[in-house]
Amino acid sequence: MNGRSHAAAPIPSATAGALEGLPPLRVVGRLARLRERLEEAGVDAAVFFEPANVRWLTGFTGSNGTVVVRRSGEALLLTDARYSEQAPAQLAAAGCSGDVDVAVARRTVEAAAPWLQGAARLGLEDGVAWGQQIRWNEAVAAETVPLSEIVESLRAVKDGAELARIEAAASIADTALASVVPMLRPGATESHLQQALDGAIRSAGAAGPAYDTIVASGPNAALPHATPTDRRLEPGDLVIIDVGAQVDGYRSDMTRTFVLGDPSERAAALLEAVERSQAAGAAAVEPGVEAGEIDKACRAVIDDAGMGDAFVHGTGHGVGLDIHELPRVASGSAATLEPGNVLTVEPGVYFPGFGGVRVEDLLVVTDSGCRPLTLHPKTSLVPLPA
Ligand code: GLY
Ligand code: MN
Ligand code: MN
Secondary structure, eight states: OOTTOOOOOOOOOTTHHHHTTOOOOOOTTHHHHHHHHHHHHTOSEEEEOOHHHHHHHHOOOOSSOEEEEETTSOEEEEEOGGGTTHHHHHHHHHTOTTTEEEEEOSOHHHHHTGGGTTOSEEEEETTOOHHHHHHHHHHHOSEEEEEOSHHHHHHTBOOHHHHHHHHHHHHHHHHHHHHHGGGOSTTOBHHHHHHHHHHHHHHTTOSEESSOOEEEEGGGGGSTTOOOOSOBOOTTOEEEEEEOEEETTEEOOEEEEEEESSOOHHHHHHHHHHHHHHHHHHHTOOTTOBHHHHHHHHHHHHHHTTOGGGOOSOSEEEOSSSSSEEEEESTTOOOBOOTTBEEEEOOEEEETTTEEEEOBEEEEEOSSSEEESOOSOOOOEEOOOO
Protein backbone atom coordinates (compact mmCIF):
# COMPACT_ATOMS: atom_id res chain seq x y z
CA MET A 1 0.00 0.00 0.00
CA ASN A 2 1.37 3.47 -0.77
CA GLY A 3 1.08 6.57 1.38
CA ARG A 4 -1.54 8.18 -0.84
CA SER A 5 -4.09 5.41 -0.53
CA HIS A 6 -7.47 6.65 0.66
CA ALA A 7 -8.87 3.23 1.55
CA ALA A 8 -10.95 3.45 4.73
CA ALA A 9 -8.85 2.43 7.71
CA PRO A 10 -10.47 0.85 10.76
CA ILE A 11 -10.84 3.34 13.61
CA PRO A 12 -8.76 2.01 16.49
CA SER A 13 -10.67 1.54 19.72
CA ALA A 14 -8.93 2.81 22.85
CA THR A 15 -9.27 -0.47 24.70
CA ALA A 16 -10.03 -3.10 22.06
CA GLY A 17 -6.46 -4.43 22.03
CA ALA A 18 -6.14 -4.62 25.79
CA LEU A 19 -9.53 -6.35 26.15
CA GLU A 20 -8.94 -9.00 23.52
CA GLY A 21 -9.23 -12.46 25.05
CA LEU A 22 -10.32 -11.20 28.49
CA PRO A 23 -13.38 -12.86 30.07
CA PRO A 24 -16.50 -10.64 30.15
CA LEU A 25 -17.29 -8.73 33.33
CA ARG A 26 -20.42 -10.16 34.97
CA VAL A 27 -22.09 -8.83 38.11
CA VAL A 28 -24.24 -11.90 38.75
CA GLY A 29 -24.46 -12.82 42.45
CA ARG A 30 -23.27 -9.45 43.75
CA LEU A 31 -26.73 -8.18 44.74
CA ALA A 32 -27.37 -11.36 46.73
CA ARG A 33 -24.15 -10.79 48.67
CA LEU A 34 -25.09 -7.17 49.21
CA ARG A 35 -28.48 -8.15 50.61
CA GLU A 36 -26.79 -10.21 53.32
CA ARG A 37 -24.90 -7.08 54.34
CA LEU A 38 -28.09 -5.03 54.38
CA GLU A 39 -29.64 -7.55 56.75
CA GLU A 40 -26.61 -7.31 59.02
CA ALA A 41 -26.91 -3.51 58.93
CA GLY A 42 -30.62 -3.74 59.84
CA VAL A 43 -31.90 -1.54 57.01
CA ASP A 44 -34.96 -2.15 54.83
CA ALA A 45 -33.40 -0.62 51.76
CA ALA A 46 -30.25 1.20 50.74
CA VAL A 47 -29.12 3.80 48.24
CA PHE A 48 -25.78 3.65 46.42
CA PHE A 49 -24.48 6.48 44.26
CA GLU A 50 -20.66 6.26 44.31
CA PRO A 51 -19.85 5.65 40.61
CA ALA A 52 -17.52 2.69 41.28
CA ASN A 53 -20.15 1.05 43.50
CA VAL A 54 -22.90 1.58 40.92
CA ARG A 55 -20.65 0.13 38.23
CA TRP A 56 -19.67 -2.86 40.36
CA LEU A 57 -23.28 -3.65 41.23
CA THR A 58 -24.82 -3.21 37.77
CA GLY A 59 -22.19 -2.69 35.05
CA PHE A 60 -23.56 0.83 34.38
CA THR A 61 -20.80 3.38 33.69
CA GLY A 62 -22.75 6.60 33.09
CA SER A 63 -22.00 9.73 35.07
CA ASN A 64 -25.43 9.80 36.74
CA GLY A 65 -26.55 6.56 38.34
CA THR A 66 -28.16 5.68 41.66
CA VAL A 67 -28.92 2.12 42.71
CA VAL A 68 -31.68 1.50 45.22
CA VAL A 69 -31.82 -1.98 46.72
CA ARG A 70 -34.56 -3.40 48.92
CA ARG A 71 -33.72 -6.01 51.50
CA SER A 72 -36.35 -8.23 49.95
CA GLY A 73 -34.32 -8.37 46.75
CA GLU A 74 -35.61 -5.88 44.21
CA ALA A 75 -33.18 -3.34 42.82
CA LEU A 76 -33.66 -0.23 40.71
CA LEU A 77 -31.12 1.83 38.77
CA LEU A 78 -32.14 5.46 38.38
CA THR A 79 -30.51 7.56 35.72
CA ASP A 80 -31.44 10.34 33.30
CA ALA A 81 -32.54 10.45 29.67
CA ARG A 82 -28.98 10.68 28.35
CA TYR A 83 -28.53 7.07 29.37
CA SER A 84 -31.94 5.59 28.46
CA GLU A 85 -30.30 3.40 25.81
CA GLN A 86 -26.92 2.81 27.45
CA ALA A 87 -28.18 1.76 30.89
CA PRO A 88 -30.34 -1.24 29.85
CA ALA A 89 -27.66 -2.33 27.36
CA GLN A 90 -24.92 -2.29 30.00
CA LEU A 91 -27.08 -4.11 32.54
CA ALA A 92 -27.83 -6.79 29.98
CA ALA A 93 -24.13 -7.13 29.10
CA ALA A 94 -23.28 -7.49 32.79
CA GLY A 95 -25.93 -10.17 33.23
CA CYS A 96 -28.23 -8.35 35.67
CA SER A 97 -31.10 -7.03 33.56
CA GLY A 98 -33.41 -9.63 35.16
CA ASP A 99 -32.48 -8.43 38.67
CA VAL A 100 -32.30 -4.66 38.27
CA ASP A 101 -34.99 -2.43 36.75
CA VAL A 102 -34.06 0.86 35.09
CA ALA A 103 -35.93 4.11 35.72
CA VAL A 104 -35.18 7.22 33.67
CA ALA A 105 -36.09 10.26 35.72
CA ARG A 106 -35.17 13.91 36.10
CA ARG A 107 -35.45 13.86 39.90
CA THR A 108 -33.88 10.78 41.41
CA VAL A 109 -35.14 11.05 44.98
CA GLU A 110 -38.72 11.77 44.02
CA ALA A 111 -38.72 8.98 41.40
CA ALA A 112 -37.39 6.46 43.92
CA ALA A 113 -39.81 7.42 46.70
CA PRO A 114 -42.89 5.42 45.57
CA TRP A 115 -40.68 2.43 44.93
CA LEU A 116 -39.34 2.68 48.49
CA GLN A 117 -42.73 2.94 50.20
CA GLY A 118 -42.77 1.10 53.50
CA ALA A 119 -38.99 1.16 54.00
CA ALA A 120 -38.72 2.46 57.56
CA ARG A 121 -34.95 2.40 57.78
CA LEU A 122 -33.12 3.59 54.70
CA GLY A 123 -29.34 3.20 54.46
CA LEU A 124 -27.38 5.88 52.61
CA GLU A 125 -23.72 5.65 51.68
CA ASP A 126 -21.93 7.79 54.22
CA GLY A 127 -20.47 10.08 51.52
CA VAL A 128 -23.98 11.45 50.86
CA ALA A 129 -24.22 15.23 50.55
CA TRP A 130 -26.03 17.01 53.37
CA GLY A 131 -28.78 18.38 51.07
CA GLN A 132 -29.34 14.98 49.47
CA GLN A 133 -29.70 13.30 52.82
CA ILE A 134 -32.42 15.78 53.78
CA ARG A 135 -34.25 15.13 50.50
CA TRP A 136 -34.17 11.36 50.97
CA ASN A 137 -35.48 11.89 54.48
CA GLU A 138 -38.31 14.13 53.37
CA ALA A 139 -39.33 12.22 50.24
CA VAL A 140 -39.13 8.71 51.60
CA ALA A 141 -40.21 9.62 55.13
CA ALA A 142 -37.81 7.05 56.47
CA GLU A 143 -35.19 7.06 59.13
CA THR A 144 -31.92 7.44 57.20
CA VAL A 145 -28.84 5.72 58.56
CA PRO A 146 -25.25 5.88 57.31
CA LEU A 147 -23.77 2.81 55.63
CA SER A 148 -20.02 2.71 55.66
CA GLU A 149 -17.98 0.78 53.06
CA ILE A 150 -20.60 -1.92 52.48
CA VAL A 151 -20.09 -2.30 48.74
CA GLU A 152 -16.44 -1.27 49.07
CA SER A 153 -15.71 -4.23 51.33
CA LEU A 154 -17.30 -6.60 48.80
CA ARG A 155 -15.29 -4.99 46.00
CA ALA A 156 -12.05 -5.74 47.85
CA VAL A 157 -12.12 -9.36 46.63
CA LYS A 158 -11.72 -9.46 42.87
CA ASP A 159 -13.14 -12.15 40.58
CA GLY A 160 -11.25 -13.59 37.61
CA ALA A 161 -12.54 -11.08 35.06
CA GLU A 162 -11.64 -8.13 37.29
CA LEU A 163 -8.22 -9.57 37.98
CA ALA A 164 -7.60 -10.10 34.27
CA ARG A 165 -8.21 -6.38 33.65
CA ILE A 166 -5.99 -5.24 36.52
CA GLU A 167 -3.27 -7.59 35.30
CA ALA A 168 -3.61 -6.22 31.75
CA ALA A 169 -3.36 -2.67 33.13
CA ALA A 170 -0.25 -3.59 35.14
CA SER A 171 1.37 -5.17 32.12
CA ILE A 172 0.68 -2.08 30.01
CA ALA A 173 2.28 0.13 32.68
CA ASP A 174 5.32 -2.19 32.70
CA THR A 175 5.63 -1.79 28.94
CA ALA A 176 5.12 1.98 29.07
CA LEU A 177 7.79 2.39 31.74
CA ALA A 178 10.26 0.20 29.86
CA SER A 179 9.75 2.35 26.76
CA VAL A 180 10.56 5.53 28.70
CA VAL A 181 13.63 4.36 30.65
CA PRO A 182 15.93 5.14 27.68
CA MET A 183 14.70 8.75 27.87
CA LEU A 184 15.95 9.11 31.47
CA ARG A 185 18.97 11.28 30.80
CA PRO A 186 20.19 14.71 31.85
CA GLY A 187 18.18 17.47 30.18
CA ALA A 188 14.87 15.58 29.93
CA THR A 189 12.05 17.36 31.77
CA GLU A 190 9.69 15.72 34.22
CA SER A 191 6.64 16.84 32.26
CA HIS A 192 8.03 15.51 28.97
CA LEU A 193 8.63 12.12 30.61
CA GLN A 194 5.08 12.18 32.02
CA GLN A 195 3.65 12.87 28.55
CA ALA A 196 5.75 10.06 27.08
CA LEU A 197 4.47 7.62 29.72
CA ASP A 198 0.85 8.65 29.20
CA GLY A 199 1.23 8.33 25.43
CA ALA A 200 2.81 4.89 25.73
CA ILE A 201 -0.03 3.76 28.02
CA ARG A 202 -2.63 4.77 25.43
CA SER A 203 -0.64 3.31 22.52
CA ALA A 204 -0.51 -0.02 24.34
CA GLY A 205 -4.32 -0.17 24.34
CA ALA A 206 -5.29 1.20 27.76
CA ALA A 207 -8.05 3.79 28.11
CA GLY A 208 -5.49 6.08 29.78
CA PRO A 209 -3.42 6.50 32.92
CA ALA A 210 -4.94 5.19 36.16
CA TYR A 211 -4.18 8.52 37.92
CA ASP A 212 -2.00 11.55 37.34
CA THR A 213 1.37 10.01 36.45
CA ILE A 214 4.15 11.19 38.76
CA VAL A 215 7.68 11.98 37.60
CA ALA A 216 9.61 13.70 40.40
CA SER A 217 13.34 14.33 40.14
CA GLY A 218 16.06 15.68 42.44
CA PRO A 219 14.59 17.70 45.31
CA ASN A 220 11.09 17.24 43.85
CA ALA A 221 11.36 13.54 44.73
CA ALA A 222 10.95 14.59 48.37
CA LEU A 223 7.26 15.25 47.58
CA PRO A 224 5.34 11.94 47.82
CA HIS A 225 2.60 13.12 45.44
CA ALA A 226 4.55 15.54 43.26
CA THR A 227 3.16 17.11 40.11
CA PRO A 228 5.63 16.91 37.19
CA THR A 229 7.34 20.21 36.40
CA ASP A 230 9.64 21.55 33.70
CA ARG A 231 12.68 20.74 35.86
CA ARG A 232 15.40 19.10 33.78
CA LEU A 233 16.98 15.91 35.08
CA GLU A 234 20.58 16.22 36.32
CA PRO A 235 23.35 13.67 36.86
CA GLY A 236 23.01 12.03 40.28
CA ASP A 237 19.26 12.74 40.56
CA LEU A 238 16.89 10.36 42.22
CA VAL A 239 13.83 10.12 39.95
CA ILE A 240 10.54 8.72 41.27
CA ILE A 241 8.14 7.46 38.59
CA ASP A 242 4.67 6.41 39.77
CA VAL A 243 2.69 5.06 36.82
CA GLY A 244 -0.48 3.02 36.28
CA ALA A 245 -2.90 2.25 33.48
CA GLN A 246 -6.66 1.82 33.24
CA VAL A 247 -8.29 -1.04 31.34
CA ASP A 248 -12.09 -1.27 31.19
CA GLY A 249 -12.34 0.79 34.40
CA TYR A 250 -9.78 -1.26 36.35
CA ARG A 251 -6.49 0.29 37.41
CA SER A 252 -2.91 -0.58 38.19
CA ASP A 253 -0.35 1.19 40.38
CA MET A 254 3.47 0.94 40.37
CA THR A 255 6.44 3.06 41.44
CA ARG A 256 10.11 2.75 40.64
CA THR A 257 12.93 5.07 41.68
CA PHE A 258 15.87 5.58 39.33
CA VAL A 259 19.27 7.20 39.79
CA LEU A 260 20.99 8.98 36.93
CA GLY A 261 24.59 7.82 36.93
CA ASP A 262 26.45 6.85 40.09
CA PRO A 263 24.34 7.30 43.22
CA SER A 264 25.78 9.29 46.11
CA GLU A 265 26.37 7.30 49.30
CA ARG A 266 23.21 8.83 50.76
CA ALA A 267 21.08 8.02 47.71
CA ALA A 268 22.40 4.44 47.68
CA ALA A 269 21.48 4.03 51.37
CA LEU A 270 17.93 5.24 50.74
CA LEU A 271 17.48 2.92 47.77
CA GLU A 272 18.84 -0.06 49.64
CA ALA A 273 16.61 0.50 52.68
CA VAL A 274 13.41 1.07 50.67
CA GLU A 275 13.99 -1.88 48.35
CA ARG A 276 14.57 -4.15 51.35
CA SER A 277 11.51 -2.73 53.11
CA GLN A 278 9.34 -3.32 50.04
CA ALA A 279 10.58 -6.90 49.71
CA ALA A 280 9.89 -7.53 53.43
CA GLY A 281 6.34 -6.19 53.07
CA ALA A 282 5.64 -8.24 49.95
CA ALA A 283 7.01 -11.37 51.64
CA ALA A 284 4.45 -10.92 54.43
CA VAL A 285 1.44 -10.83 52.09
CA GLU A 286 -0.63 -14.02 52.35
CA PRO A 287 -4.19 -15.00 53.18
CA GLY A 288 -5.10 -14.75 56.85
CA VAL A 289 -2.59 -11.99 57.63
CA GLU A 290 -3.84 -8.66 58.97
CA ALA A 291 -3.00 -5.78 56.62
CA GLY A 292 -1.39 -3.94 59.53
CA GLU A 293 1.27 -6.67 59.65
CA ILE A 294 2.41 -5.73 56.14
CA ASP A 295 2.84 -2.14 57.30
CA LYS A 296 4.77 -3.36 60.33
CA ALA A 297 7.12 -5.49 58.18
CA CYS A 298 7.91 -2.54 55.90
CA ARG A 299 8.33 -0.05 58.73
CA ALA A 300 10.68 -2.32 60.72
CA VAL A 301 13.30 -2.22 57.94
CA ILE A 302 13.07 1.56 57.50
CA ASP A 303 13.19 2.08 61.28
CA ASP A 304 16.31 -0.11 61.51
CA ALA A 305 17.93 2.03 58.84
CA GLY A 306 17.24 5.09 61.03
CA MET A 307 14.80 6.63 58.54
CA GLY A 308 11.49 5.95 60.31
CA ASP A 309 10.51 9.64 60.46
CA ALA A 310 10.91 9.94 56.69
CA PHE A 311 8.31 7.22 55.92
CA VAL A 312 5.43 9.66 56.05
CA HIS A 313 2.57 7.75 54.41
CA GLY A 314 0.70 4.48 54.72
CA THR A 315 2.25 1.34 53.27
CA GLY A 316 -0.42 0.56 50.69
CA HIS A 317 -4.01 0.21 49.60
CA GLY A 318 -6.35 -1.91 47.56
CA VAL A 319 -6.69 -1.14 43.84
CA GLY A 320 -9.55 -1.87 41.46
CA LEU A 321 -12.21 0.39 39.96
CA ASP A 322 -10.77 3.10 42.23
CA ILE A 323 -7.07 3.72 42.64
CA HIS A 324 -7.40 3.79 46.41
CA GLU A 325 -9.80 1.24 47.82
CA LEU A 326 -9.97 -1.49 50.44
CA PRO A 327 -8.05 -3.07 52.04
CA ARG A 328 -6.08 -0.26 53.70
CA VAL A 329 -2.50 -1.25 54.43
CA ALA A 330 -1.51 0.99 57.31
CA SER A 331 -0.54 0.90 60.93
CA GLY A 332 -3.24 -0.90 62.93
CA SER A 333 -5.25 -1.97 59.87
CA ALA A 334 -7.19 -5.04 61.05
CA ALA A 335 -8.48 -6.16 57.62
CA THR A 336 -7.61 -9.84 57.15
CA LEU A 337 -6.20 -10.52 53.70
CA GLU A 338 -8.03 -13.04 51.52
CA PRO A 339 -7.40 -14.57 48.10
CA GLY A 340 -8.51 -12.12 45.43
CA ASN A 341 -7.42 -8.98 47.31
CA VAL A 342 -5.31 -6.73 45.10
CA LEU A 343 -3.10 -4.34 47.04
CA THR A 344 0.01 -2.22 46.83
CA VAL A 345 3.10 -2.39 49.01
CA GLU A 346 4.80 0.97 48.64
CA PRO A 347 7.18 2.13 51.34
CA GLY A 348 8.97 5.42 50.72
CA VAL A 349 11.30 7.88 52.43
CA TYR A 350 11.41 11.60 51.72
CA PHE A 351 14.03 14.19 52.70
CA PRO A 352 13.14 17.82 51.89
CA GLY A 353 15.83 19.51 49.79
CA PHE A 354 17.50 16.21 48.95
CA GLY A 355 14.94 13.89 47.38
CA GLY A 356 13.24 10.61 48.10
CA VAL A 357 12.76 6.99 47.18
CA ARG A 358 9.55 4.96 46.80
CA VAL A 359 9.17 1.44 45.46
CA GLU A 360 5.64 0.17 44.83
CA ASP A 361 4.38 -3.15 43.58
CA LEU A 362 0.82 -4.28 42.98
CA LEU A 363 0.15 -7.77 44.34
CA VAL A 364 -2.73 -10.19 44.22
CA VAL A 365 -3.33 -12.42 47.23
CA THR A 366 -3.45 -16.07 46.16
CA ASP A 367 -4.51 -19.22 48.04
CA SER A 368 -1.00 -19.71 49.37
CA GLY A 369 0.70 -16.30 49.31
CA CYS A 370 0.76 -13.57 46.71
CA ARG A 371 1.81 -12.85 43.15
CA PRO A 372 3.19 -9.54 41.85
CA LEU A 373 1.29 -7.99 38.95
CA THR A 374 3.82 -5.21 38.32
CA LEU A 375 6.91 -6.83 36.89
CA HIS A 376 9.16 -3.98 35.74
CA PRO A 377 12.66 -4.62 37.16
CA LYS A 378 13.49 -2.82 40.38
CA THR A 379 17.08 -2.22 39.21
CA SER A 380 17.21 1.53 39.25
CA LEU A 381 20.67 2.59 38.11
CA VAL A 382 20.57 4.38 34.76
CA PRO A 383 24.02 4.89 33.21
CA LEU A 384 24.78 8.39 32.00
CA PRO A 385 25.25 8.71 28.23
CA ALA A 386 28.91 8.47 27.19
N1 GLY B 1 -0.23 6.38 42.55
C1 GLY B 1 -0.94 6.71 43.71
C2 GLY B 1 -0.52 5.91 44.87
O1 GLY B 1 0.46 5.20 44.80
O2 GLY B 1 -1.16 5.90 45.86
MN1 MN C 1 -0.32 3.33 45.45
MN1 MN D 1 1.45 4.69 42.95
